[in-house]
Amino acid sequence: MANTKSITDKDERKKVKRAARKKAAPKGPRTGARGENKQKVKKASRGQSKR
Numbered sequence: 171m172a173n174t175k176s177i178t179d180k181d182e183r184k185k186v187k188r189a190a191r192k193k194a195a196p197k198g199p200r201t202g203a204r205g206e207n208k209q210k211v212k213k214a215s216r217g218q219s220k221r
Contacts, residue, residue: 171187171190172187174186
């Protein structure tokens with residue numbers, strides 16, 4: 171991504187960023203699932219409730 175810190179005009183900054191995005195090489199396909207590193211939620215205990 172282009173460094174747009176020095177550009178103060180919003181529309182000009184957007185133009186530069188959009189051009190940089192267009193020029194950048196496409197990202198490769200994912201190697202794993204999107205949430206594979208997220209902590210998994212344990213299922214609540216089944217059966218009769220305590221209270």
